[in-house]
Amino acid sequence: MKLKDPSLLAEKSYVDGAWVDGDSGKTFAVTNPSTGEVIANMADLGQAETARAIDAAYAAQKDWAAKLASERSALMMKWYELMVENADDLGTILCAEMGKPFAEARGEILYGASFIQWFAEEGKRVYGDTIPGAKAGQRIVVLKQPVGVVASITPWNFPNAMIARKVAPALAVGCTMVAKPAKLTPLSATAMAVLAERAGIPKGVFSVVCGSSSSAIGNEMCANEKVRKLTFTGSTEVGRELLKNCAHDIKKTSMELGGNAPFIVFDDADLDAAVVGAMGSKFRNAGQTCVCANRIYVQAGVYDAFTEKLVAAVKQLNIGDGFAEGVTTGPLIDGNAVDKVKEHVADALEKGAEVAFGAEEMGGNFYRPTVLTGVTKDMKVAREETFGPVAPLFRFETEEEVIAAANDTEFGLACYFYSRDVGRVWRVAEALEYGIVGVNDGLPSTAVAPFGGVKQSGLGREGSKYGLEDFLEIKYLSMGI
Numbered sequence: 001m002k003l004k005d006p007s008l009l010a011e012k013s014y015v016d017g018a019w020v021d022g023d024s025g026k027t028f029a030v031t032n033p034s035t036g037e038v039i040a041n042m043a044d045l046g047q048a049e050t051a052r053a054i055d056a057a058y059a060a061q062k063d064w065a066a067k068l069a070s071e072r073s074a075l076m077m078k079w080y081e082l083m084v085e086n087a088d089d090l091g092t093i094l095c096a097e098m099g100k101p102f103a104e105a106r107g108e109i110l111y112g113a114s115f116i117q118w119f120a121e122e123g124k125r126v127y128g129d130t131i132p133g134a135k136a137g138q139r140i141v142v143l144k145q146p147v148g149v150v151a152s153i154t155p156w157n158f159p160n161a162m163i164a165r166k167v168a169p170a171l172a173v174g175c176t177m178v179a180k181p182a183k184l185t186p187l188s189a190t191a192m193a194v195l196a197e198r199a200g201i202p203k204g205v206f207s208v209v210c211g212s213s214s215s216a217i218g219n220e221m222c223a224n225e226k227v228r229k230l231t232f233t234g235s236t237e238v239g240r241e242l243l244k245n246c247a248h249d250i251k252k253t254s255m256e257l258g259g260n261a262p263f264i265v266f267d268d269a270d271l272d273a274a275v276v277g278a279m280g281s282k283f284r285n286a287g288q289t290c291v292c293a294n295r296i297y298v299q300a301g302v303y304d305a306f307t308e309k310l311v312a313a314v315k316q317l318n319i320g321d322g323f324a325e326g327v328t329t330g331p332l333i334d335g336n337a338v339d340k341v342k343e344h345v346a347d348a349l350e351k352g353a354e355v356a357f358g359a360e361e362m363g364g365n366f367y368r369p370t371v372l373t374g375v376t377k378d379m380k381v382a383r384e385e386t387f388g389p390v391a392p393l394f395r396f397e398t399e400e401e402v403i404a405a406a407n408d409t410e411f412g413l414a415c416y417f418y419s420r421d422v423g424r425v426w427r428v429a430e431a432l433e434y435g436i437v438g439v440n441d442g443l444p445s446t447a448v449a450p451f452g453g454v455k456q457s458g459l460g461r462e463g464s465k466y467g468l469e470d471f472l473e474i475k476y477l478s479m480g481i
């Protein structure tokens, strides 16, 4: 891995302003999913080290909250500027540990940095209220104050942006954070800490604890009563477990969980635009995003035409090592991910689906982007998050039928539909049970909007002014005069 600034590759964790090894002295390997090459040996931290990081966050929080919002903002803006200045190196590290093509990896760095930038500003707008008294002489004032110490647990598929989306609002309002990245992709997190330290963010305000045992670190985060909020991004299964583990002291939680996004193409859609949207939503990050189109519903009158156009576009994808020139689609994260994709494709074919393109392994963690036709609701691809480059096409006849099908899932994160009929746009957008609705737009994510889901896709929102609220407590003063 060639870096302009090799110091950004940190194989230790960052705790209370110091770069530390684990107490055991052990390390765990980080590998490049494209090549299988070991790119780093990370210090392996566990429960005791996590407890120390939480103690440091607790000790630092009051002084951090006592700073003016403008002082916190200035430090965050310095951090933002450093992330942008070092975007090439941060993108290289991300591409090497996660596999997404370099251009996409660098794009994630800028996406993550946009949260730091946006909340550096928004933190200065934590407004309260005054409320007319309910009795003579009563004056009511509503304050908003930082929750306190926040623990963060994040997944491998966006190893920079998922942390940035949490640490930015937390620090902006005066919280402190201990972050646990996925063991598969810790280097992007430690690189963020290198730049946070360089930006002058005080010790203890942002710590990064990396370890091979998710539960050892996570259990401490849930058990420790100094942690007043746990913010998690990952699978619904793990989220459910963490919610249980946070019940003992009624910790605030934010949950950004799994998805099963429907992508609907009506017969009045701009088909070329719908294909562009489907390609962006489905094949971004090799299909490994929580908001990827997981089910593609096409109205009968345009089914064949859309299928033909989509296959032609999929054939243009260039699959390979993310550092290779012109590669658009990298590997899946590991062998388990490839196995899940194979299982979903085999199940669909066994139950009557047909291959319009792809459906083949390409060696290692690579899988050819695939289009399946004749897909039905009793196939695994309809009910489970594939998390890979498979586009299953379902045929439908009526608006009512497809809304029912789209909502027939325990998930409710993102959904998409393409139509140019304004009445239909309002009817369908209001009827779909999701937190995010892409209307003629396959890539809705941005720091200025409230990202999050309903049902078993999560609790809370990240980004926008709503994302700030998740790190604040409301208090009111009733003043007798």
Ligand SMILES: NC(=O)c1ccc[n+]([C@@H]2O[C@H](COP(=O)([O-])OP(=O)(O)OC[C@H]3O[C@@H](n4cnc5c(N)ncnc54)[C@H](O)[C@@H]3O)[C@@H](O)[C@H]2O)c1
Pocket: 153, 154, 155, 156, 157, 158, 162, 180, 181, 182, 183, 214, 215, 217, 218, 219, 233, 234, 235, 236, 238, 239, 241, 255, 256, 257, 258, 259, 289, 290, 291, 385, 387, 413, 457, 458
């Ligand atoms: N809603 C969103 O914003 C969003 C974003 C990205 C990914 N996701 C979801 O994440 C999943 C893919 O990511 P993943 O495979 O890393 O998910 P995962 O749930 O397996 O792991 C997520 C994180 O939780 C940690 N973890 C796992 N078990 C734990 C435990 N018992 N205690 C504490 N921590 C634990 C992991 O080490 C990792 O850091 C998909 O379901 C995807 O939809 C959701």
Ligand SMILES: O=C[C@H](O)CS(=O)(=O)O
Pocket: 157, 158, 288, 289, 290, 291, 445, 451
């Ligand atoms: O997969 C998780 C991310 O939240 C996807 S996005 O880049 O925020 O759309």
